[in-house]
Every structure is written in C-alpha cells, then in structure tokens.
Amino acid sequence: MSTERPNGGSSTAILEPIELQPVHTKQDRPSFSSKRPASIPGRSLASADRKIDDDNASDRNETLPSPTTAPTEHVESWNNPRINIYRLAATFWAFVIMGMNDATYGAIIPYLETYYDLPYTVVSLVFLSPFVGYTTAALLNNWIHMKFGQRGVAVAGPVCHLVAYIINAVHPPYPVLVISFMLAGLGNGLEDSAWNAWIGVMNNANEMLGFLHGFYGIGGTIAPTIATTLITEADVRWYYWYYFMVGFAAIEVATSIHAFWGATGEVFRDAHPRTSDAGGSRLREAVLRKPAARVTWLSALFLLGYVGIEVGLGGWIVAFMIRVREAKPFASGMTATGFWLGITVGRVVLGFVTPRIGEKLAISIYLPISMALQLVFWLVPQFYVGAVSVGFLGFFLGPMFPAAMVACAKLLPKHLHVSSIGFAAAFGGSGGAIFPYAIGAIAQAKGVQVLQPIILALLAVIWLLWLCLPRIGRKKD
8 A cells, every 4th residue: 555645634644554554464463363353553553652662661760860750669758667767766866976976076176286296287187087988888888788788787887986986085096096087987988878878769858868967967066066165164185075975876886776677688689679681780880880870970079079068167167267267266166066057957947948949959059159158258257257157058058968869869770779879978978088188288388278268169169060960850861
C-alpha cells in the first residue's frame, strides 16, 4: 500500500497508522490461538509505545534525577518504622558532640598557643590534623556500610570520639594532641557521612536535616560558651573542658550502639540493591562514572568550601576579635557563640523555607546575602557591628549543608546515596581542617585579619560551584 499522504488535514490523521500496516499483515503477524480476536492496529501501537516507555524508564535509572522519587518506593520517615524515633535521637546527640568538637578548636586556640608556647603555624595543626581522619572516613564509609551496616558506624564513630577526648583530657605533649585530633576527625567523618546519607532520603528531608544540623549548631554554641567561661572566669586550664567531653562521648557510645545494633550489613545490603548494571565498587561508580561523578564532585567541593568557611570563622573569630577588634577575651568568646547560634537557628528556621522555594534557588539567594554580611563584618571596624553581622552570617550559612545533602539525594540513584553523599560529606568535612589551617599559616606572616578576605573569596567560589549543579527535579542529559 502506498505510504504517500494525500493533501488534506483529516486524511492525514486517518492514514497515520496505515504507515505501519505492513507490520501487521497476515504473513508477518505472529500466530495466535483461533479463539483469540485479531489485533486492532491502534492497540498494537499503544502496546509498542508502552514498551518504548518501559525501556526509557529503565534507562532513567542511570541518569538524573534519582529513581528514589518514584511513588511506589517505600520512603522512611522520622517515625516509620518506630525505631527511627530512637535512632534519630541518637544521631541528634552525635551531632551535638560533633558540633562541640569543631567549635572547641576556636575557643582553645589562643590558650593552646600560650600553654605549649607555640606560634600560629604550629598551633593551627589542630585544624589540619582532622583532615587525615575525614579523608580516611570518605574512603572507608561505603565499605563499613556494606560489611557492618550502620551498626559499624555507630560503634566506630563514637569510640573514636571517646578515645580522642580521653587523650586530650590528660593534656599530653603537643604531637600526641595532634594525633588525637586525627582520631576525632575520623569519628566526625564517619558519622557525618552516614547520618546525612540516611536522613537525606527520608520524607521531609530538608526539615529533618535542618534539625540534625541544628543540633550540630547547638553543640557549636555550647562548646565555646562553656570552654570560654571555664578558662576566663573559673581560671582553669583549657583541658578541663575535655573532662566534660569525655562524659558526653560516653553517652554517645551507649546510645548510638544501642539504637543501631540491629542495622547490620545484611540489612543494609538488602535495602540498597544496585539499580544499575555497573559492577565493582559503588564508591568508584559514584566518583568516577558520569553522570553521578559530576554531582558527587561538585557537592564534595561545595561542602569543602562551605565547611572551611564555617569552621574557619568559628575557629578564628575569637582570635580576630581579640587582636584586631581589641575586645576582651570573654566578649570575643561570646561572638563565636553568637555565630554558632545563628547557624543553629538558620538550620531550623530556613529548613522549612528551603524546600518550598527549591534547594537550587534557595542557596543561590542565601550565598549573596552571606557575602554582603561578610563585607559588613570586614569593613565596619566596630566590635558590636561585627558581632551582630557574624551572627546573621551564621543564620544564612546554616541551611547550606543540609540543602546540599538533599540535592545530592535527589540527583542520584538510591544505591549510590551512601557512597556519594558519604564521600561528599566526609571530603567536604576536611575543609574544616584545610582552610582554618591555611588561615593560621597566613596569619603567622600577615596577621589574623587575613580571615576576612579568605572567607569572602570562599563564599564566592562555593556560589559558583552551586550554580554548576544540574537542575534539581529534572532529568540530566
């Protein structure tokens, strides 16, 4: 039959299926039972269309966004299954410890310098040493999950904290102190990656991660407050604070292990089967194979800069206020408290705003606001203006880590969540070691005022990295 289309609008619609008619001729048509009615051409075309759609759907498992958004997939929530209520409480406490750990550095740096009689560059090793721990965590995270499940993280992370704080409490020679901070960094890296990956794929992930990181901010608020009060008001040595940290970490060990004891490697493997035909390590797939590698590395570099800003400001703001703004030690310590309090409030409050305007747009707005506040902090040489502006800076910085975790989860298939999110979180966490150390090394030669231009430059860089992420919620080509 001729396939030429005659002129006229309506005849074109009638002749469209006739183009495929040779496929359905008697001699070419597959044999059917005589009791079965003959196929209707339009119905056959619909079946073919459905087959094509099914093939495309299977291909989408290997592209972006993640198939985890499919409505048929069971998604956990904070109270389903019921054990999650207890497990979330355990992770919240773990993040309080992590916040205390990171915020303590800034509070005790001026006193470590005096106690050990060391220059900036050497004292700043307390910032750099956790980098080793975070890097190790980035490499081990997926293996621990596959072998031991979340139980493995719940054992290893808190135990690393406890041992590190016991070492610090006995105020050993400085080289031993540096090693203990490596161990604390390993504990932080393991828990940071594991609990972000777990909560990042729950229902209402932005809100839940906002609370999780809000507890990190609470820890960051508590630590400089208590440590500064002990050192300046109670007139005790810096290591007295670690007596408290030992007790806090002991509670973390007990609650984490008890909550996640049933989350074994077998349970994890059953819940996270592969959704692709790629063999080998899931970590290798996440960091080396497109399109996942693009998301993983952009997220990791974004978090590297972000955590560098967070810990750099929180760590050096006390020294900056004392030496550049000529404030008293207690008031300077309270400035660090205000910064961490701003982060805490921002994570909780903006955690409800971010998902309503979208992660991509929200962070694209928060970062320019943060840069403006950083300029005010830098260029207005008044202590109170600096203290207020840095508190608001913390508020707008707060939701960025949780939003990056949610974006990563939305853009990647489920079987790569722990590998990719875990790698990004742990690799990004090392920014809290690299950049504060770099600030200390430069400050040795140029003065601690170099804090301000470095933080501003990092804010601009991570803004550009964020804009390079694929559009969230749409398929990536």
